[in-house]
Amino acid sequence: MTLRFDIPEENFADILVKAFTNRSFLAGFVITALVAAVAIVSFFWTPFDVTKLIIADKTQAPSPAHWFGTDHFGRDILSMIMVGARNSIAVALVAVGIGMGIGVPLGAFAAARGGIADEAVMRLNDLVFAFPALLSAIMITAIFGPGALNAIIAIGIFNIPVFARVARAGALAIWPRDFILAARAAGKGKTLITLEHVLPNIVTLLLVQGTIQFALGILAEAGLSYVGLGTQPPMPSWGRMLFDAQTRMVAAPWMAIFPGMAIVVTVLGLNLLGDGIADILDPRSRRQR
Amino acid sequence: MTTYLLNRLAIAVITLVLASMVVFAVLEIIPGDPARLMLGMNANADQVELLRNQMGLNAPLALRYLHWAGGLLSLDFGRSYTYSVPVIDLVRERVVVSLPLALIALALSTIIAIPVGLFSAGRHGRAGDTIATGAAQLGVAVPNFWFALMLIYLFAVWLRLVPAGGFPGWSAGVWPALKSLVLPAIALALPQAAILARVTRSALIEVLNEDYIRTARAKGLPYRAVLWRHALRNAMIPVLTILGLQFAFLLAGTIIIENVFYLPGLGRLVFQAITQRDLIVVESVVMLLVAAVIAVNLLVDLSYAVVDPRLRSRQ
Amino acid sequence: MKLWKTILTAAGLVVATGTSAFAVRTDLVIGITLEPPHLDPTAGAAAAIDEVLYANVFEGLTRIGPNGEVLPDLAESWTVSDDGKVYTFKLHTGVKFHDGTDFNADDVKFSLDRARADNSVNAQKGLFAAIDTVEVADPGTVKITLKNPQSSFLYNMGWGDAVIVAPETADTNKEKPVGTGPFRFQSWAKGSSITLIKSDTYWGAPVSLDKAEFRIVPDAAAAIPALLSGDVQAFPFFPDPDSVAQVKDDPRFKVVIGATEGETILSINNKKPPFDRLQVRQAISFALDRKAIIDGASAGLGVPIGSHMSPANKAYVDLTGLYPHNVERARELLKEAGLENGFKATLKLPPPPYARLGGEIIASQLRDVGIDLQIVPVEWAQWLDQVFTKKDYDLTIVSHTEPNDIDIYSRKDYYFNYDNPTFDKIIADLNLTSDEAKRMTLLGEAQKILADDAVVGFLYELPKAGVWDAKLEGFWENAPIQANDLTKVKWTE
16 A cells, blocks of 8 residues: 655645535534534533432433433433533543554654664554454453543553554655655754654644544443443443443333434544545545554 | 565564463453352352362462463363363354354445445545445444444344344254344444445545556546456455454454344453453463454555565565 | 335244244243353352252252242151251152162262362352261161251252262263253353253153253343343343333233342441441441432332341341431431541442442432442452452442341451451350240341441342243242242243
């Protein structure tokens, strides 16, 4: 697979115009902004208190009072989805941060040094990559106990090799280019070249991969919470809500439908956003997954 | 090329050895005593100690690692603590569920994805493409366990077409067995198909922009012929790469789906074994899955090298 | 689209009517939540072993009946010496093990000696602790001498851990159980199901079912669709009472709520500050709203308890009024203890729904009085290790399902870390008392002490929710022990 990159030459205004004419970006941006807004609003206001259990109100169908119905403890599902958005975003964001923070330097370093350093980094990556992600997450939570923090670590660890690979592949494609050769001829060191020339040229790639991993992180958190290993009560989490819903599918289908839709919409928004960014900044780059 | 092959092989072996150490170390620090779990709340400390000795849990760490790793090499995976049968027997019983499930899911996702990708790329930018890519976007966003729940209630509970879960075994006949794999396979396949369709589409579009395709079109070849004969063949490499990765994912990542449908597959075996602290089973099955992933990665690496000689020369 | 739905529904109808067209069925698929680790009831604590094999494949000298009564089993009758120390069991004749070998007194001696041997891994060795000798008088008679009289001896011999096995097959029972019961083991597809079939050589009343498959369905989430789709026809121990609501109004199913011997309690680490102070424990008891807990975690089906005794027990004393739900009182007590600003603690929850659901509710209730609980879900392995063995916990929720187990509070080093010489004395006296009225008094005092000391938060008696096809009958309603006795189960049409 040949990867090609162009240094963005357009100015900011051009990019803005392109952004607002790109359907994928627009849709993704609106959805993502909406989800983020809901999460922020939940800090100040939710229709009901999600920490208050009112058993007498359990599993009520959607009504004007409870738009999305109530769960098995009488909590308002809309309010829980709002607070859950916070949780999903936080977990996925930190997990992406871990992956980028460790993976990108590793990948860039491997590409710059080559030889044994490259080997060592890539072997370490292979090692992490060799473990099916969910399986390792389960083992990690078996050691440290389930919880949001351990879910973040488990998801984050698996983002490391992803970003390392993308950064390395991107950097490898940049290194043979003329302007790098020129910089080397000018006597610049590898670290400096990486910082000044290589990284800026793979930012697009990383941004796109970042949104993909962000979306995958939300799915992963939901999956872990669904098997009971992620976020723990009383903190609401979309995956956890589905876990509670699955035994009540016949009597209270709304408990399953709305949190599931929240996940779909959020992931969809992020993926559209990622596609949009890729299109706008670098029409010829392709998504890595 | 031969040195390159040997090099890659050596790397795979090293990864495997490192992985075995990681797995062993991780399981050493998992809290919970398998002997205590087997004896329950009424047993006293002496009984637990007795059982620990019988299970060989009190031998030195390095000795146990070597014993286990040596066993793996000779395909002797040891005996399950809880089931007290050879682990290899458990694996054999479970592989006949997980492997067909993964294969069916893979086949399904390919059957759906390739035509959708072709269709989409063929109508690049037009309404059909927009709808298809939109559907694919949606497919990627759907959590497979949630999708599985919906499928169960629609097809098993409401329409009663297929079992809601469980596996009758191949001995019950091919059809009943296949029937119980249908829903899990669909639940697994659809999100994968969505990813694959997107990759196929973008690979095709990329190839369609290549000079030789333009030349072929300029020569007057009909668009469909170009798409099928030239473009698809050349776009196959990234698609196969993704397929390879997906297979590894499907084989190992079925844990949640196998739990939702309570299928006795490898994923559920390992999940159960962890909760029951059947460490020897966890170790062996995890190593098997890891070996499978490494093998597939090896193949993917090789295909990369075939495509891009520059990467190869750097080694 | 509409056409498709019609076709799908039509096809569904064909399948559905196809399966229900049979006359009286003799096969049954029973759902169980946990897979037994192996199939030898004399070598493991897992309740799942008894759920499959008790009374079906294996039999003991005596057996426990549907309401907890002791019934004769392989022993057709017995006599007890005047000093209460010598039991002479007369055995049934013509009994064969499933491998064709004859059952006689030698097998009884072998089984009991094996269970109480030094190297035995029987999980309930305590059951045999009182036995001094087991002698074979003749092939049909066994004489057991006890070290001291034990009122529960006949009951103890009815446990799954005390079943009679044959010397030839004792070591292979884990994989291929061989007993004397009405069903014999046919196959075990690991992770999936265990199948029993009718034994042709059974000595007792013949059973109605020809084949019984125990299907392993890991949780309530899978159990509901399995029932609704007809894959599984009975769940005698439905994993999550709260989700029984799904099938309660469905005429295809019978939902039977029975009693268990499971006192569900909020266990407190009595030695760990601040729980070492009586006021704190009493504050917790006042903070608990049992009704909300039972409604939220058990669909309103459990019976509240005020001490460690089943309300069905003759010795039961109603102490539920001692600590009514009273947030004010709880706060006052915390203030007396110098904790008016509340405190933080952990609540470790094992996997069953009663614990996980109840835990969320209790955490919310204790938050109302200023106790901030962090919920820590643990697997059974971790629970046994951290909570039960190492006593590394603050609070936990668990159901103590063994019958007549109030003596656990006097056990040294038990995980409650409770130490009260007065209570210990009562239990010691109890073991030496055989007069029924005196025993009742002592048991009443014991319950009172536990409640006064607020040793743990007493919640409710765990209900047994059984769900099965409306055309089935003969299942146990209650669960004096964890077993699925299929000897009386049959299809009615």
